[in-house]
Amino acid sequence: MSWFTHPWLTIRVQIGLGAIFAVAALPKIGDPPSFAHMIYNYRVVPAFAVNALALVMPWVELLAGLALILGVWRRESAAVVGLMLLVFIAAIGFNLARGHAVDCGCFDVHSAGKTREQLLTDMRWVVVRDLGILLMVAQVLVSSRKGERLSAR
Amino acid sequence: MSRIFGRALLLILAAAACAAISNFTASRERKMAWVGAYPRALDVSPVSESASGPAAEPPPPASTAPAASAAVASPAPSASASASGSPPGATPAGAKAFPPHPDRAFVEIGTDDAETLFKQGRLFLDARRSSVYADGHVSGARSFPVWESDIADRVKAFYEEGLDQNAPIVVYCSGGDCEDSHMLAEKLYMVGFNNLLVDRDGFPAWQKRGLPVTKGVKP
Numbered sequence: 001m002s003w004f005t006h007p008w009l010t011i012r013v014q015i016g017l018g019a020i021f022a023v024a025a026l027p028k029i030g031d032p033p034s035f036a037h038m039i040y041n042y043r044v045v046p047a048f049a050v051n052a053l054a055l056v057m058p059w060v061e062l063l064a065g066l067a068l069i070l071g072v073w074r075r076e077s078a079a080v081v082g083l084m085l086l087v088f089i090a091a092i093g094f095n096l097a098r099g100h101a102v103d104c105g106c107f108d109v110h111s112a113g114k115t116r117e118q119l120l121t122d123m124r125w126v127v128v129r130d131l132g133i134l135l136m137v138a139q140v141l142v143s144s145r146k147g148e149r150l151s152a153r
Numbered sequence: 154m155s156r157i158f159g160r161a162l163l164l165i166l167a168a169a170a171c172a173a174i175s176n177f178t179a180s181r182e183r184k185m186a187w188v189g190a191y192p193r194a195l196d197v198s199p200v201s202e203s204a205s206g207p208a209a210e211p212p213p214p215a216s217t218a219p220a221a222s223a224a225v226a227s228p229a230p231s232a233s234a235s236a237s238g239s240p241p242g243a244t245p246a247g248a249k250a251f252p253p254h255p256d257r258a259f260v261e262i263g264t265d266d267a268e269t270l271f272k273q274g275r276l277f278l279d280a281r282r283s284s285v286y287a288d289g290h291v292s293g294a295r296s297f298p299v300w301e302s303d304i305a306d307r308v309k310a311f312y313e314e315g316l317d318q319n320a321p322i323v324v325y326c327s328g329g330d331c332e333d334s335h336m337l338a339e340k341l342y343m344v345g346f347n348n349l350l351v352d353r354d355g356f357p358a359w360q361k362r363g364l365p366v367t368k369g370v371k372p
Contacts, residue, residue: 029175032185033282033300040191047194051185055176059168067164076160100197113329 005143011071014078017136018068021061021081024107028058031109038105044091060084068140075144082137089130092123182283184302192339193332200335253319253347259338260350262323267352268364270323276316278341280326280333281356283370291325291356292365293372299336312344321348328355 003009028035036054039045045053060080067077088106095102101119103111104126114122176184193200249269254260262270271277277294279286286296297307322341326333338349352359360366 030183032176032179032183033302036185036189037300040189040194043193043195043197045194047191048188050191050194051189052187055172055185055187056165056169059171059175060165063164063168063171073160073164076157076164079157080161080164098197 004139007143010140010143013136013139014068014071014074017078017081017133017140018065018070020065020133022065022069025058025062025065027107027109028054029062032058034109035105038103038109041102041105042091042095043100043102044094057084074140078137078140078144082134082141085130085134085137089127089134092126092130096120096123096127181303182298182301186302191336200332251321251348251350255347258342258349259324259335261353262350264352264354264358264362264364266350267323267325267354267359268362270321270350271364273321275321275323277323277325278337279356280324280337281331285327287368287370289356289360289366289368290372291359292367294325294367295372296370297324297337299333299340304337304340308340308344311341318346319348321350322346323350323352325352325355325359328353328357331355 032051032054035058036051039054040050061084064077064080067073068081092102092104099120101116102123103114103119104122106126176187179185249266251260251266251270267277271291271293277291278297279290279294280297280299281290282300283296283298286294286298290296297311298304324334324338324341326337334351334355338351341349
């Protein structure tokens with residue numbers, strides 16, 4: 001498994017991961033009410049937290065994304081990003097399980113006007129995609145731990 | 154390990170600070186209250202059922218002979234409507250009646266009823282975002298974007314205009330799954346409006362039928 005933690009791979013995964021989150025954050029920062037609407041549609045966040053989450057979460061995505069791209073605090077940023085992915089997967093998975101179709105709101109804050117069936121199909125793919133991104137997080141975490149041990153020597 | 158937690162927390166606090174600054178400097182359409190009020194935040198049941206009970210449909214169709222029965226059933230609305238300074242001929246004989254329903258926040262109607270009410274000169278409210286409103290709205294409809302920060306002020310100002318609270322008011326958004334109109338209707342019901350009619354087909358159906366549409370920020 002030495003290839004999995006190879007620095008050549010790590011630098012690319014790290015920048016890619018950072019870019020995904022930084023890009024995803026921008027439309028949300030540009031239009032918080034639309035993002036709040038997206039969060040509301042999931043029907044898993046208590047009323048008092050919807051707006052606060054819509055305001056803060058995109059900034060967490062952007063800062064963590066930028067940190068990963070720049071290579072500072074990469075373990076911390078990867079951990080935060082990983083935690084967010086777990087929450088996204090849980091939220092989508094929960095709604096899939098109860099058959100509540102929602103727009104992902106991952107990279108776009110406007111509803112595309114899709115049918116229920118299309119949305120449910122999209123949601124399944126989002127779970128697969130998020131699991132893939134979670135693998136990227138694991139790569140950064142595992143290889144940075146190795147790096148830390150090496151540098152501590 | 155504790156260093157990771159500390160830095161992760163710092164990252165989130167920095168994000169919260171950025172969000173606070175960004176929200177503070179945001180324009181009116183982009184600003185948000187930090188604590189929202191969404192009665193159905195955890196509710197996935199269809200909105201018409203939860204709010205209106207089993208009798209969600211408006212009173213019987215207009216085609217047969219509703220004028221007499223409607224007049225008998227609810228003499229109050231037409232009296233109050235004519236007394237409230239609504240446009241002349243607002244409730245002509247034989248037209249479908251839309252009596253007030255103080256027991257529930259709103260009644261859902263379709264495009265046919267919305268068109269009838271439009272021809273009666275009734276008030277229309279647009280619950281969609283102000284940018285969407287500017288792209289085109291029902292002619293004469295006023296903008297009440299429920300997702301924008303000043304909606305409470307707009308509702309309050311609307312209440313203070315002292316309009317007849319029993320006169321029909323049509324509320325719409327984008328049809329389909331859109332619940333913005335229901336949300337707005339709930340807010341107006343809370344301040345005392347008793348005859349809110351949600352056009353469940355919304356603006357897309359209105360536009361499709363070639364009914365009057367106006368572009369721009371003015372009604």
